[in-house]
Amino acid sequence: MGRKDLMPQVARSAMALDPNEKDGRNFLAIYHQWRGEYAESEALLQSILDADPLFFPARSNIGENQRQVGDAAGPIREQEKLLEQDRRASWR
Numbered sequence: 203m204g205r206k207d208l209m210p211q212v213a214r215s216a217m218a219l220d221p222n223e224k225d226g227r228n229f230l231a232i233y234h235q236w237r238g239e240y241a242e243s244e245a246l247l248q249s250i251l252d253a254d255p256l257f258f259p260a261r262s263n264i265g266e267n268q269r270q271v272g273d274a275a276g277p278i279r280e281q282e283k284l285l286e287q288d289r290r291a292s293w294r
């Protein structure tokens with residue numbers, strides 16, 4: 203909802219205030235995903251996971267990137283990683 207065109211500016215503003223800000227990078231990655239810019243999205247998400255492998259939203263969004271480019275096994279691997287981190291994780 204809303205003005206998706208403003209998303210990069212807002213996300214970059216959050217990242218300027220705190221370079222380690224995961225949510226801003228995650229939302230910017232989603233923006234790139236919406237635009238079909240999967241390499242840009244993947245790079246942002248991976249940078250989050252390199253710093254914090256337990257950040258669930260980035261792990262889930264990497265799986266969604268993989269699904270959208272036709273990698274059927276990729277999202278399954280990512281969901282398995284989520285379950286390894288927390289057996290209570292549920293997307294129901």
